[in-house]
Amino acid sequence: MVRYMTEIYGNPSSVHAFGRMARKGVEEARESVAALIGASPGEIIFTSGGTEADNLAIKGIAESLSHKGKHIVTSKVEHHAVLHTCEYLEKKGFSVTYLPVDKYGSVSASDVEAALRDDTILVSVMMANNEVGTIQPIAEIVQVAKSRGVLVHTDAVQAVGAVRIDVEELGVDLLSLSGHKIYGPKGVGALYVRKGVKILPVAHGGGHERGKRAGTENVPGIVGLGKAAELAKEEMDSSSEKIKHLRDKLIEGILSRIEHSRLNGHPTNRLPNNVNVSIEYVEGEAMLLSLDQQGVAASSGSACTSGSLEPSHVLTAMGLSHEVAHGSLRMTLGRQNTEEDVDYVLSVLPPIVERLRNMSPLGKRG
Ligand SMILES: *Cc1c(COP(=O)(O)O)cnc(C)c1O
Numbered sequence: 191m192v193r194y195m196t197e198i199y200g201n202p203s204s205v206h207a208f209g210r211m212a213r214k215g216v217e218e219a220r221e222s223v224a225a226l227i228g229a230s231p232g233e234i235i236f237t238s239g240g241t242e243a244d245n246l247a248i249k250g251i252a253e254s255l256s257h258k259g260k261h262i263v264t265s266k267v268e269h270h271a272v273l274h275t276c277e278y279l280e281k282k283g284f285s286v287t288y289l290p291v292d293k294y295g296s297v298s299a300s301d302v303e304a305a306l307r308d309d310t311i312l313v314s315v316m317m318a319n320n321e322v323g324t325i326q327p328i329a330e331i332v333q334v335a336k337s338r339g340v341l342v343h344t345d346a347v348q349a350v351g352a353v354r355i356d357v358e359e360l361g362v363d364l365l366s367l368s369g370h371k372i373y374g375p376k377g378v379g380a381l382y383v384r385k386g387v388k389i390l391p392v393a394h395g396g397g398h399e400r401g402k403r404a405g406t407e408n409v410p411g412i413v414g415l416g417k418a419a420e421l422a423k424e425e426m427d428s429s430s431e432k433i434k435h436l437r438d439k440l441i442e443g444i445l446s447r448i449e450h451s452r453l454n455g456h457p458t459n460r461l462p463n464n465v466n467v468s469i470e471y472v473e474g475e476a477m478l479l480s481l482d483q484q485g486v487a488a489s490s491g492s493a494c495t496s497g498s499l500e501p502s503h504v505l506t507a508m509g510l511s512h513e514v515a516h517g518s519l520r521m522t523l524g525r526q527n528t529e530e531d532v533d534y535v536l537s538v539l540p541p542i543v544e545r546l547r548n549m550s551p552l553g554k555r556g
Pocket of ligand 1: 370
């Protein structure tokens with residue numbers, strides 16, 4: 191990336207040698223991103239991140255197929271990049287079905303099937319949930335939608351780089367991914383659009399990204415995303431195994447050391463890096479502030495949309511009460527984490543919980 195900020199600073203749309211060198215960097219990155227998900231390079235559109243990829247997928251299909259129908263099916267546990275885009279489209283005359291989930295946060299393919307109408311143009315269900323890690327049955331959902339000729343988008347921002355993804359096997363038509371969720375830079379992502387699927391652009395301007403996303407490319411960011419994709423492809427299997435082991439150790443350690451704690455999300459069908467627990471009779475915010483003082487970075491069930499005191503829409507959709515949702519804590523593990531890190535969290539978290547419970551107005555003492 192540094193070379194692309196200092197030496198190879200050409201505009202990839204320029205015909206001269208400086209421009210051609212930058213173009214080469216962008217196109218090599220496109221090949222790496224495509225290879226990671228089993229796509230061809232021509233099916234990758236670079237964006238400013240996962241949020242823009244979700245917007246482009248959903249608005250892009252809504253606009254291109256509005257003559258066919260104006261109904262979209264999604265779920266209640268999607269990222270706000272999907273939910274708020276759907277809410278925006280509702281104001282523009284589209285109708286949206288927000289599917290419920292079970293207690294693990296899973297969407298069922300038969301619910302998708304039951305929601306399909308003659309005017310349904312798109313199903314958008316995330317591949318893996320960012321809060322609780324639950325992996326959705328996308329291949330089954332695709333089968334159901336395909337049999338009715340409906341396109342499927344999946345927000346795979348959390349799944350890419352964590353689990354194996356092949357867009358041909360899955361059969362999805364559109365898939366969003368993001369750089370900073372796969373150890374790449376922030377402010378860059380991509381949308382996979384299956385060959386033959388037509389989307390209309392959201393941003394208008396030059397003919398960049400085959401006319402689907404106008405604006406001079408973020409060359410260093412794209413090159414960084416390409417490198418991250420290359421590394422993810424090489425290291426995913428071995429690092430996922432290691433991270434999964436640490437995840438299970440952390441989950442078991444918390445559940446066995448802290449009374450009235452429980453795991454949120456699916457017990458097995460979950461991202462290898464995600465730990466989300468509810469610890470009753472304590473505030474998630476208070477736990478995460480105390481953890482932060484001990485050098486542990488976590489997030490809580492109410493802080494995801496930071497500043498808001500509304501409990502997480504994901505946890506409430508799973509049937510958790512507001513109290514239990516407020517006492518939830520999410521920790522994610524990565525390549526650099528070690529057994530010692532997990533031991534450290536397991537040594538500092540129980541005393542934090544005990545102290546907070548002792549001063550808690552919420553009732554129960556630890
Ligand atoms: C992070 C995230 C996004 C947004 O991606 P950005 O690159 O931060 O815009 C969208 N969906 C999911 C599931 C995410 O985890």
